[in-house]
Amino acid sequence: MPATDFKKELAALIKARFPIIYIVTWEEKRFVDTVKAMLQDTSLFNKPRPVWEWTVVDGYLKNNRLEKGDVKTAMRALEVADELEEDGVLILKDLYAQLANPNCEQNIIRKLKDLVWRIKEGDWLKTIIITGHDKFIPDALQKEILIKEFSMPTADELQQVLSNLIEQNKQNQRLRFELNANATARLCEAAFGLTLNEAENAFALSLVNDGVLDINDITTIAEEKKQILHRNGLLEFSMPKLKMQDIGGLENLKRWLEKRADSWSEQAKKYNIPAPRGVLITGLPGCGKSLTAKTVSTSWNVPLLKLDMGAVFSGLVGSSERNMRTVIQTAEAMSPCVLWIDEIEKAFSGVGSSGDSGTATRLFGTFLTWMQEKEKFVFVVATANNIDYLPPELMRKGRFDEIFFVDLPTRAERKVIIDIHLKKRLTHPEVLGNLKLDDSFIDPLVEKTEGFTGAELEQVVIGGLFEAFSENRPIAMDDFITTIDNTVPLVVTQSEKIRAIRDWANVRAVSATAVNHKITGNPAADTKKPDEEASRGGRSIEF
Template identity: 90%
Template structure:
């Protein structure tokens, strides 16, 4: 079996006599098996080396045999590693618990420091490897211990587990395997990427038990297993929305841009040597479809949606915020391909660089920007923002997001689509619809009267109108909606100055999410009512057609 990049790098570190290496992994068994295989590979080592495994329960085990059952304390484990007079690799599985303790005993730190030089200058070729599910290195040891991350299994490794499971159950008459059609094996394994081998095997086994069949439809079971991972860390929310792009009224320019990037993580996309899109920043007015767009992206691309709770990232003990951000990034990458939605991103990073920032927000912001710039896994970030005044300028620089879109109040053409969507969505019962016909003659007057309304306000107009009819137990009529419109004070009235300012900002820095065909030219009258301002002609954002 050819060595992977990880085993080559680890072998090089061992041969270079790096004394202590810290490996971040959730999979102790898989890592230990990898190390054992590596040390027996004659292409990497001229002479095989034994592996010693230490836990607080068993002490030291060598080649699957208990050798030092009385060496169970961390200090005794380090003393044994110091005194061992033979070549070998010692994997300390439970030492991370000592290092993770803020009150880590000074004698442990001192012993590790001494051990570094005693191994370096000693006669025996020894390497100590500490494993842990996160980076737990006291400041005093930061310069002494090298950190490596053991990646989650690839699709090829998962495929071996799947095929082995199928072979083990091939004779079971109660099970059926339909894996030849639709490239099922490859797609199941790709869906399971991001799981540990144990989690992947559990998901496959559960798929077989559920209905006695293992086939392409069991991708949903794998998605459910991934959902459990998200629930366990409490920092992200997992969902597979049922919304479609057609549920968004208007924003055709933004939708076209997103549609062109669908499947950009696929094998076909690799033939074009195009980079996976980093993400999109959607700014604009509240209630105009920013969050709805984030949800529909995951549906149209058929990938999971992860919603990041920045409040949960910042909560906890000192130092935990940075660890939470690393967990978010690792979890999101393990779920790839996926959409990571950061709602109202300006609230998360508004304190960056300010006098009130203790440094945590700045460090988290730096970590996020670096990841956005360098990430290789397909994690498409959809960030939404209402208040652009609080957005750090570093976030707006080209190369962070692929594009910045501005979502304005819906135009006349967009309002017509929005009203049509909500009326058809809710007026489904003939007794409520009565003799009403949902044609242009009914919708156009509503479009005229709702200039300056957000999409959310238009939806509430429809709902309020239906409540009027419901309260009197009769079919809906036009007057119900007109009353609801007259009782609504739209955002354009309450925040006119703010809207004007954000449009001026967007005219320079953002692309209009509205298609040019849905905008009204500046010289074209908008409303037949001369008392109403020509509001529609002033929509913000640069007009670029995708």
């Protein structure tokens, strides 16, 4: 929510005489500054109103000056708020610590309940605002206190921080600022999801590293953001270097993604098209699902946030729900971005079962609601190996835009994959020797690796290189053949599982690879068609 919208909404609540409001925020100072500016805005209020700030250290401050003597206990702070005969807003910064205590004193709960009606029916226009970094409200007060979240800084606020930094340091001859309007906008966009203090630190660090602040400092800001996210352990931030060209095959999926690049831009709004919500990629292990998730952010030039669902499920009562809210808030604050949930079936497989204590069901409900109603551009890429474990509600239209099935690589895809890995690793002339990586060398490997996954093809190349390395000689065809002969592919060890997944995908998913005909359902038979472009699971779609 933009800062102006928040001010208008909070002003409306104050004028409507909402007695107690709980604001969730990590930025006390920015919030207090916003409230002070709001109460001085004559377009919102007929006359200015004072702001009182209370902490357990200083007691009450009014206009940054100590007021009301030694008021350092929560109970006494509430009594003073009750006794105050003056219009105004009282911001209680440290009361959340009392409310967060499972053994919150009953006299504090009772005093807050009484204050609700005394303020409503009193002669003075008073509002109590409690600030905290999370929702710490005892059950007895859930119906008495309104909860609102103070959003992360907007682009305009981040730009103001950057402008202030430049203004304060422009006289320093050892520092240079090489920023035009586009570079400034890009730096501020890179700082989305940071508090004003964190953003200022990131800008300052970028400046002192080399004495120059320019568009190249996006990398420094991204690294700082990565470190900040790493502290909560829920999201892993990265800007992968992988490209779509690094994926062999999966042309349907890649073209689908390419058509939706920049779909959150101003240009896209002219077409009145909604930004894509996300995709669910299912299929066999080692066939490129995770690799695709990483390449989406690179192709779209947006950050990648990887969600650790294991960290979300905390052992403390209420912690898991709080962690999920933190994930959603952080992802939306960093919009536009890609949110990758790997092996999503492991997170939500127990929903609704007798072994579920209710936590998984609540988290699943929160996630579904957000997927359905989110307005910020957070593109969710969920990958799953076993689709049978996923609740059916997750797969209906409106959650994900499409469900793609990734099968074993076709002959053409195997050729591309082997070529990618050979050229990636055979870079030294002494290792390559007289070998030429042309069709005459690659085609025999393609024929012998029928039924291999993409991960298995990579290991064929790595295994062949180890054969040559162990004898300190150039690579030879026999090195790869030896590795292939010693490999038992997934199609052999899990043939029944592959058949079941393909049967499911035939009617419920779209093939990630362009297809010519339906599969037989027999993995062993399907892998004996080297000249056919592929036996694939999943519906074919045209582009």
